[in-house]
Amino acid sequence: MRLLQLCLAISLTSGFAAIFIYITGVSTLYDKYSLTDEDLSALLSLQSNFKKCVSANGLGLHAVSGRDYCQVAIQFPSDTVPKWRDPKTGELEGLSFDFNLCEAISIWERVRNSTTILTREFIDALPNGWEEYAWRRINKGILLNHCENKTLCMEKLALVLPETPPFIPRQFDRCAVIGNSGDLLKTRFGHEIDHYDAVVRENGAPIQNYTEYVGRKSTFRLLNRGSAKALDKVAELDETEKEVLIIKTTIHDTMSKMIREVPIHNPVYLMLGASFGSAAKGTGLKALELALSVCDSVDMYGFTVDPGYKEWTRYFSESRQGHTPLHGRAYYQMMECLGLIKIHSPMRADPNRMVKWVPSRDSLTAARIASEKLLSSRPLTGTLHMMMRNLGQPLGGSMLQFYLHLIGNCGIHIGCCFLHLMVPARNLLLPRSKPT
Template sequence: MRTAKGSAPSRRPAVVVLLLGASLVFSALVVTIQSSFFTGSRRSLVGREEIRVLSDLQTRLQQCVASRGLGLTADIIDHCKLVLKFPEGTNSTWYNAQFKIFEPLEYKYDVCEAILLWEQYRNMTTILTREYLDVRPDGWLEYAAKRIAQLGADKCYNRSLCEEHLNLILPAKPPFHPRQFKTCAVVGNSGDLLKTEFGEEIDEHDAVFRDNEAPVNEKYAKHVGLKRDFRLVVRGAARNMAAILNGSSDEVLIIKSVIHRDFNAAIKELPNPVYLFQGIVLRRGAKGTGMKSIELALSMCDTVDIYGFTVDPGYTEWTRYFSTPRKGHNPLQGRAYYQLLECLGVIRIHSPMRAERKQDWSDVPSKEIIRSAHTVALRLKREQTGQEGDLGPFGNCKVWGTMDGDGPVSGSLDMSDTRKNSNYNKWELVLLERLRKEAQEHYAQMGGVSLYKMDGNKLDDLVCVKHTL
């Protein structure tokens, strides 16, 4: 290692048509006003054509929310910002004890930032690897220590000790690749699932992502399916890994938070691949393991369908399909953000109120519209931050490094025979020529560079690792 610096109802109410027409007139007015403002300044960051492209996306997004939002509406503020609003009278039950208020009925979003963020996820690695720690200047001393529980120190002053903790779950380079799978299902744990029979549909996906201790068995098969490929678990659930996997030897287990001495003892007895989530920390409009599973899926799937998330009107309590109701994440905030992501083409939502009709994704802005808006949003951001030139996906690379060869496969000498004789390392040895064509093409377009997100709440500061081809 060398370190260098897509059927909506066919008939829509007349009032919706009128509203959409009015929104088009409003958007055109916004374009005119904003264009005259920006083009009138010699220091303008965005011109008439850029405003038109972004405003066109905002209008399409507004139409998408009106058609698919199950009561939500989108109010445009400017070419980048909008507000998603719930109808008056929506039952707001989530109480914030700190601010002594119930969750609000409207949420403001910056669409330009959202486009940039989620396109970045499609190009990123979300599994912690040895190359990330080696390339990042403070990788072993500071970052590694944050991922080890009960280390006894806030930094890895003893690198050998830290490596001993992490070796079991630390592949040399990314075990998964962008575009590796065509279709993926992310299955949440919501009680919504018991109102549907999506099981067979879920199992038809190339890969299925599940959370924590969600059971997969014949009892719930018609609701959640039986296919199991990836499971993202928090620290509490990870303590019970063997019971969660329940004999599923090929299901990839990904620990969300930190590795623990007790986990290592259990991992040595498992035949399954086990990794550590790369640990991106970003403030966004939805929280929880389900959101992290979407991030994970976006980094290796072309199309991401989500099931079992709290999205339908009237849903006022966070539940699990396999346990009694419990308090959880605020449902209104999550539902609004997922709707934004669907109308940006990031995910596709499946829920009880959409189960009885054929899904038609034509309401979602086309890939061409989103791609054009992404180009403009990226140019705008780079002008605002003083970046010069077009560096493509590498404009935010703050740290560069080079990876020579394959490096060591994760593991240790004292693994059990069960794990030694399993195919736990099959993902780490996947050859490029065995990946689907789209994944190979993406790898070539990126020049063999893997992108990692550094911690923080900004889009910037990537760790970029060049692999020898």
């Protein structure tokens, strides 16, 4: 028993020592980054102008600096009444969301210079691409046993898998992404929307009978699982048969049958896309991702982004439960103030509206270069940010479990602690809701 107690004491002491060494080193890490004075100035300018932009354009939102050059929080007025509850926990959505601007501009720049369409070229280039990835894009792919029968996998993907990317970055000049919000019926944007070079729509949102509000033009249509299952019905929405259909989920045997037998003349592809974490899987964000990968400038319509949100509505059908509306509004405002998109809504209906304090492309380029230096020199970026944001705060459930996990599982094996710390805790591009 005495030996057990001694081992436990050594384990706890070693664990706390490892955490202490790591935390005390955080404050000096910035001094070692290879950032010039110009780099620091670019990051500070980005953060400063971002806060001004949110205040000037966010319709009541404001942003505050975080604990380093990259962190900001977008906050809602204290009298905002959240309506959405997490279906798992029952907790109301928070009123403050954290963002890492350095990671945001770096990741979105990569999106802007890459394809979001899955290709055979991409799968072939991946190490064990067919065995480890391709089967995941086929419905019930688990039955294919990691594509042991590569021919069968290739056959199932053949109708939606081009050899090389069918579109290139900035192929279109001005693009509009049209959401499904009932807010579209408050303003007649149709004529304005039809003047874009390309228009991206979502799921089964109709055009007929709503053209004065949503326009006639449609270049791309992004489909979630439910809409993709009704691929034949979606294809009927496009009278020209030229609308490109992009499925963001998996290919089903029923879809393949529809493409072969209906027949569906529209091009059909699977979306590759970046991963923004569990809180950013909405079709709206993926539609913006698609547009940013093929367009020089992107405007968005039909997203619930104005104050006064009560319930998620669609312009063509009954109301239904939405998801994280405040989170979404903060995220889209972040995107606008990084120069990625321009928001159009009933309260921002003037087509000539100027987004005040949005950074210039030169200043964004300077900040991105500095950000990539910073991120490349920080192998512990994910965990570092998580720990810095929580220093001095009460240890809530997740953070307490994180530290106890380090202590309990590492013990006297100090190297194990650093192995755990090398694993990013989460994708910090996404906001983290703070409880109200």
